[in-house]
Amino acid sequence: xxxxxxxxxxxxxxxxxxxxxxxxxxxxxxxxxxxxxxxxxxxxxxxxxxxxxxxxxxxxxxxxxxxxxxxxxxxxxxxxxxxxxxxxxxxxxxxxxxxxxxxxxxxxxxxxxxxxxxxxxxxxxxxxxxxxxxxxxxxxxxxxxxxxxxxxxxxxxxxxxxxxxxxxxxxxxxxxxxxxxxxxxxxxxxxxxxxxxxxxxxxxxxxxxxxxxxxxxxxxxxxxxxxxxxxxxxxxxxxxxxxxxxxxxxxxxxxxxxxxxxxxxxxxxxxxxxxxxxxxxxxxxxxxxxxxxxxxxxxxxxxxxxxxxxxxxxxxxxxxxxxxxxxxxxxxxxxxxxxxxxxxxxxxxxxxxxxxxxxxxxxxxxxxxxxxxxxxxxxxxxxxxxxxxxxxxxxxxxxxxxxxxxxxxxxxxxxxxxxxxxxxxxxxxxxxxxxxxxxxxxxxxxxxxxxxxxxxxxxxxx
Amino acid sequence: xxxxxxxxxxxxxxxxxxxxxxxxxxxxxxxxxxxxxxxxxxxxxxxxxxxxxxxxxxxxxxxxxxxxxxxxxxxxxxxxxxxxxxxxxxxxxxxxxxxxxxxxxxxxxxxxxxxxxxxxxxxxxxxxxxxxxxxxxxxxxxxxxxxxxxxxxxxxxxxxxxxxxxxxxxxxxxxxxxxxxxxxxxxxxxxxxxxxxxxxxxxxxxxxxxxxxxxxxxxxxxxxxxxxxxxxxxxxxxxxxxxxxxxxxxxxxxxxxxxxxxxxxxxxxxxxxxxxxxxxxxxxxxxxxxxxxxxxxxxxxxxxxxxxxxxxxxxxxxxxxxxxxxxxxxxxxxxxxxxxxxxxxxxxxxxxxxxxxxxxxxxxxxxxxxxxxxxxxxxxxxxxxxxxxxxxxxxxxxxxxxxxxxxxxxxxxxxxxxxxxxxxxxxxxxxxxxxxxxxxxxxxxxxxxxxxxxxxxxxxxx
Numbered sequence: 001x002x003x004x005x006x007x008x009x010x011x012x013x014x015x016x017x018x019x020x021x022x023x024x025x026x027x028x029x030x031x032x033x034x035x036x037x038x039x040x041x042x043x044x045x046x047x048x049x050x051x052x053x054x055x056x057x058x059x060x061x062x063x064x065x066x067x068x069x070x071x072x073x074x075x076x077x078x079x080x081x082x083x084x085x086x087x088x089x090x091x092x093x094x095x096x097x098x099x100x101x102x103x104x105x106x107x108x109x110x111x112x113x114x115x116x117x118x119x120x121x122x123x124x125x126x127x128x129x130x131x132x133x134x135x136x137x138x139x140x141x142x143x144x145x146x147x148x149x150x151x152x153x154x155x156x157x158x159x160x161x162x163x164x165x166x167x168x169x170x171x172x173x174x175x176x177x178x179x180x181x182x183x184x185x186x187x188x189x190x191x192x193x194x195x196x197x198x199x200x201x202x203x204x205x206x207x208x209x210x211x212x213x214x215x216x217x218x219x220x221x222x223x224x225x226x227x228x229x230x231x232x233x234x235x236x237x238x239x240x241x242x243x244x245x246x247x248x249x250x251x252x253x254x255x256x257x258x259x260x261x262x263x264x265x266x267x268x269x270x271x272x273x274x275x276x277x278x279x280x281x282x283x284x285x286x287x288x289x290x291x292x293x294x295x296x297x298x299x300x301x302x303x304x305x306x307x308x309x310x311x312x313x314x315x316x317x318x319x320x321x322x323x324x325x326x327x328x329x330x331x332x333x334x335x336x337x338x339x340x341x342x343x344x345x346x347x348x349x350x351x352x353x354x355x356x357x358x359x360x361x362x363x364x365x366x367x368x369x370x371x372x373x374x375x376x377x378x379x380x381x382x383x384x385x386x387x388x389x390x391x392x393x394x395x396x397x398x399x400x401x402x403x404x405x406x407x408x409x410x411x412x413x414x415x416x417x418x419x420x421x422x423x424x425x426x427x428x429x430x431x432x433x434x435x436x437x438x439x440x441x442x443x444x445x446x447x448x449x450x451x452x453x454x455x456x457x458x459x460x461x462x
Numbered sequence: 463x464x465x466x467x468x469x470x471x472x473x474x475x476x477x478x479x480x481x482x483x484x485x486x487x488x489x490x491x492x493x494x495x496x497x498x499x500x501x502x503x504x505x506x507x508x509x510x511x512x513x514x515x516x517x518x519x520x521x522x523x524x525x526x527x528x529x530x531x532x533x534x535x536x537x538x539x540x541x542x543x544x545x546x547x548x549x550x551x552x553x554x555x556x557x558x559x560x561x562x563x564x565x566x567x568x569x570x571x572x573x574x575x576x577x578x579x580x581x582x583x584x585x586x587x588x589x590x591x592x593x594x595x596x597x598x599x600x601x602x603x604x605x606x607x608x609x610x611x612x613x614x615x616x617x618x619x620x621x622x623x624x625x626x627x628x629x630x631x632x633x634x635x636x637x638x639x640x641x642x643x644x645x646x647x648x649x650x651x652x653x654x655x656x657x658x659x660x661x662x663x664x665x666x667x668x669x670x671x672x673x674x675x676x677x678x679x680x681x682x683x684x685x686x687x688x689x690x691x692x693x694x695x696x697x698x699x700x701x702x703x704x705x706x707x708x709x710x711x712x713x714x715x716x717x718x719x720x721x722x723x724x725x726x727x728x729x730x731x732x733x734x735x736x737x738x739x740x741x742x743x744x745x746x747x748x749x750x751x752x753x754x755x756x757x758x759x760x761x762x763x764x765x766x767x768x769x770x771x772x773x774x775x776x777x778x779x780x781x782x783x784x785x786x787x788x789x790x791x792x793x794x795x796x797x798x799x800x801x802x803x804x805x806x807x808x809x810x811x812x813x814x815x816x817x818x819x820x821x822x823x824x825x826x827x828x829x830x831x832x833x834x835x836x837x838x839x840x841x842x843x844x845x846x847x848x849x850x851x852x853x854x855x856x857x858x859x860x861x862x863x864x865x866x867x868x869x870x871x872x873x874x875x876x877x878x879x880x881x882x883x884x885x886x887x888x889x890x891x892x893x894x895x896x897x898x899x900x901x902x903x904x905x906x907x908x909x910x911x912x913x914x915x916x917x918x919x920x921x922x923x924x
Binding site (some may be wrong): 032091097204205214215218222223225227230235237281283288295298304312313321327356366404427433434435 | 491492493494552553555556559561569592621622623641649663666667669674675676677678679680681682684685687688689690692693695696697699700701703715742743744746747748749750751756757759760763764765766767768769770771773774775776778779780781782783785786788789790791793795818819820821822828829863864865889890892893894895896897
């Protein structure tokens with residue numbers, strides 16, 4: 001079984017260049033201008049799965065972007081692993097902060113990636129991590145070491161809410177039947193501190209529009225006499241947090257899971273260097289909800305962040321205008337027990353209720369998903385633990401993450417199986433940011449670790 | 463002297479088509495992409511002054527856009543009127559709200575302009591009103607009725623703070639020597655309620671930048687744990703007004719001129735229909751500083767308005783990002799006795815002081831100007847009053863305006879002369895907004911009234 005290392009060594013350059021080819025496709029699901037590229041990317045995933053050894057690969061049309069389904073079924077008596085990933089990427093904005101073009105991948109060494117990292121949008125999230133699974137399959141089929149059945153489900157709408165995936169999963173429960181779901185779309189603490197994500201936050205994403213006067217006005221003639229939608233929007237948003245940075249939406253915390261002192265003490269044992277954290281972000285201090293540590297704030301506590309705001313004149317120079325409209329995109333990260341649809345409704349009711357007379361407010365829900373916590377005593381978790389022990393020489397740490405993969409809760413509900421989140425990226429890989437990258441070492445380590453999971457999961461299922 | 467009406471009737475179509483030609487030039491001073499157009503506009507002004515009868519016209523270079531100077535000096539013993547105007551215009555954004563292209567003028571009838579109005583950026587502010595003076599001069603020279611000396615000073619940076627004008631005026635006091643300054647860059651109450659603006663607000667315009675982390679971050683991994691610059695900016699801006707909509711910057715009101723109860727009572731006599739005002743803007747209610755009426759809020763009280771705000775993801779769809787930076791353009795309208803440079807400094811000090819740890823704040827002053835109140839017992843004011851009485855058949859009402867023409871205070875300081883603000887636009891003409899327009903009736907009425915001012919000012923100066 002330990003031939004993986006030598007196979008990877010032999011094919012390393014090809015593995016990298018194949019990934020680079022995928023990274024050149026700007027498969028931005030949020031922007032309809034890139035529809036052709038998103039679809040081209042689905043075709044690329046299909047052919048890569050065929051080449052890696054799948055017996056059947058299909059482009060499954062949905063109301064939105066297609067889902068690529070692939071399978072290699074060796075024996076109905078053996079367990080089945082369902083690999084999930086996504087081929088779409090975040091928009092690359094702001095473009096001017098990239099040191100190299102987002103869809104023109106380059107390999108550069110960094111302090112944390114002395115073997116080099118591939119810089120491109122999607123390198124880590126999720127093309128690189130998804131492709132580790134394709135290359136792990138290639139290794140197992142070419143060396144006749146695939147120990148169980150495998151299915152792939154790679155979607156193209158993860159970055160915009162996975163709406164079509166819910167539609168697809170509900171309609172294909174038999175086809176997708178499995179014993180465990182395996183996802184690499186998260187990170188680990190450090191290259192020498194492997195970890196497995198056991199908790200994910202939920203999400204509610206909304207867009208708000210504040211309309212004041214029916215047209216843009218001269219700020220001299222009307223300034224001070226009518227509600228300025230931008231001033232009003234800033235006041236409304238500001239009021240969503242109190243002086244302790246608690247969220248003020250009535251009912252928002254009602255269902256929040258409160259951790260025990262013991263659980264919080266255990267969390268506090270995870271290595272965290274606040275000085276290094278501040279230095280890496282060039283901030284004078286951290287900031288957040290009173291009474292919680294940084295690690296708690298970004299994992300077990302719900303949050304509300306403005307992701308975008310715009311209104312009025314934003315060009316060069318000055319324009320003395322009172323805009324007719326102002327907008328913001330706002331997302332809330334949720335924790336276990338909070339229902340994202342309820343939270344979206346609470347937000348909408350509250351935001352509309354705090355609008356002063358003189359403006360009209362619209363709240364448009366974008367998408368959302370439930371938070372999720374996975375048990376650490378499941379067969380899948382124990383198999384993953386063993387896999388890391390072989391390839392990293394260390395037992396991985398279970399870790400709650402602040403990010404959201406809304407579909408994990410959906411999978412549990414629709415497919416009745418547990419998900420294992422084996423992520424190989426680092427927090428510093430800048431996913432969703434300019435200069436996203438993925439370490440070459442991490443990419444290859446993932447390809448090496450995944451077959452170990454297949455091995456132990458099959459063995460332990462007997 | 464009453465040949466003006468018949469001259470205008472005879473040349474009306476040409477007067478309109480000449481103005482339309484000027485309005486086709488996008489002389490947007492705020493945007494350097496239009497530099498060629500701004501300069502082309504200066505040339506047009508030059509030739510129009512020559513054709514109207516000036517003996518000398520010069521394009522005077524400055525550190526910025528040129529100033530067009532023209533003169534017709536008939537007799538050193540006669541008084542000299544200095545006409546000021548500007549040939550630059552506001553940016554037309556947002557373009558999608560225009561019903562016809564901003565630089566493709568069309569004439570359409572409206573409720574308030576039954577004789578038609580010219581729709582184009584700059585039609586009222588200030589090309590149309592500036593050109594009334596050119597055509598009035600043409601009438602007076604062609605009919606040999608120019609009663610005094612006249613100088614023109616038409617600048618190209620009014621919409622961006624008139625910096626070069628200050629430079630030019632300080633260096634050309636002798637050339638610009640005059641007995642009264644005449645400006646048409648304001649409005650009047652209604653076509654049947656002529657008014658003369660006697661007060662203008664000052665202005666301080668700044669741009670602020672809030673920087674949080676050194677790069678855009680994933681809002682799941684960092685959300686709640688670091689200061690989000692957009693959230694922080696909204697909180698900082700929101701805190702600039704208290705619950706009574708008073709501005710909270712320490713010292714902001716220290717020098718504000720407080721009107722007496724009598725003065726306020728007199729102001730309240732000006733016709734104002736609140737229901738019609740709300741209906742015209744499609745707002746449920748007016749909004750502003752507690753304790754003041756709408757007319758007071760937008761004339762005798764200082765204000766603080768956000769004119770533009772931007773940060774994070776503003777494209778289609780959703781992006782779960784914490785932006786590294788957020789920006790806003792903020793302007794304060796000031797009243798007599800407030801010093802704009804002091805206010806800018808107060809703003810800067812205060813805004814920087816309220817930034818929480820975890821963000822860095824930059825305040826960049828753009829431009830500004832002093833407020834101004836003109837006396838109503840001056841020779842110039844009385845001559846203007848008589849001019850309106852002839853052409854409107856009514857005594858004009860003295861009116862405080864909320865807008866700013868920062869250079870009026872400068873003229874008084876540098877040239878030691880009073881300014882008369884004879885504006886012929888209406889508040890509803892949408893200056894600085896989409897669908898700016900200027901009534902054809904108002905345009906021609908201005909051309910008719912201006913020579914009367916020349917006549918009475920010369921007569922009363924004897």
